[in-house]
Amino acid sequence: MKALEAFRGSSNLSLSVKEIKMSLLNQKTNKKELKNDNYQTPWYAIKPLEKYIPRDWILWDCACGDGNIVEFFNNNSYSAIGTDILISNEHDFLVDWHFVTNSADECDCIITNPPFSLKTEFLERAIAFNKPFAFLMNITSIETQRRQKVFQDAGMQLLLPNKRISYIVDGVQTTSSWFYSAWFLFGFNLEHDINYVEINK
Numbered sequence: 355m356k357a358l359e360a361f362r363g364s365s366n367l368s369l370s371v372k373e374i375k376m377s378l379l380n381q382k383t384n385k386k387e388l389k390n391d392n393y394q395t396p397w398y399a400i401k402p403l404e405k406y407i408p409r410d411w412i413l414w415d416c417a418c419g420d421g422n423i424v425e426f427f428n429n430n431s432y433s434a435i436g437t438d439i440l441i442s443n444e445h446d447f448l449v450d451w452h453f454v455t456n457s458a459d460e461c462d463c464i465i466t467n468p469p470f471s472l473k474t475e476f477l478e479r480a481i482a483f484n485k486p487f488a489f490l491m492n493i494t495s496i497e498t499q500r501r502q503k504v505f506q507d508a509g510m511q512l513l514l515p516n517k518r519i520s521y522i523v524d525g526v527q528t529t530s531s532w533f534y535s536a537w538f539l540f541g542f543n544l545e546h547d548i549n550y551v552e553i554n555k
């Protein structure tokens with residue numbers, strides 16, 4: 355967690371993955387309430403992003419869950435921090451707590467798999483920070499007039515994996531998924547709007 359510690363030194367905002375996990379264990383009641391949002395991202399699904407993200411960027415998972423995204427990037431020579439509402443209400447991405455606004459100020463890019471039930475709110479909030487961000491979402495997220503307006507205004511681009519992503523649910527790596535996910539990118543200014551990527555499970 356070298357990078358994480360370095361960032362913590364400057365801001366005192368981030369928690370190590372171990373601290374995040376401890377905190378989550380202590381929040382079982384909340385966890386139950388948010389059960390449908392408890393899909394943790396496996397590393398193989400995060401890997402395609404590496405190609406598009408400069409190594410000197412500070413990355414922030416604003417809904418980090420068990421910390422897989424933070425862990426992946428910190429293990430691959432990036433600096434990544436994580437916050438989650440399960441740690442405390444002050445980490446609620448949708449509210450102007452200093453944890454949230456300071457993390458947003460100090461990061462170069464937000465990367466998360468947003469809670470299924472709040473994806474529109476997360477999208478609108480991330481856009482308001484005016485920084486590049488990458489959200490892993492069900493491909494059906496392209497639906498709804500409200501979200502299409504957001505995508506159109508913000509110039510959304512896509513990374514389309516060649517396979518469905520199977521998530522980690524309650525600590526168990528599932529072997530299949532009933533939906534197809536893609537990375538929705540904002541502020542990356544890629545040459546193509548649709549980018550096909552390989553994932554290796």
Ligand SMILES: C[S@@+](CC[C@H](N)C(=O)[O-])C[C@H]1O[C@@H](n2cnc3c(N)ncnc32)[C@H](O)[C@@H]1O
Nearest residue numbers: 391393394395417418419438439446447467469
């Ligand atoms: C689908 S999980 C993703 C976890 C992690 N980002 C990953 O990809 O492995 C969504 C997470 O969003 C968190 N969450 C839900 N509402 C939130 C909010 N308003 N602010 C911050 N985190 C929130 C949940 O606690 C959950 O851990």
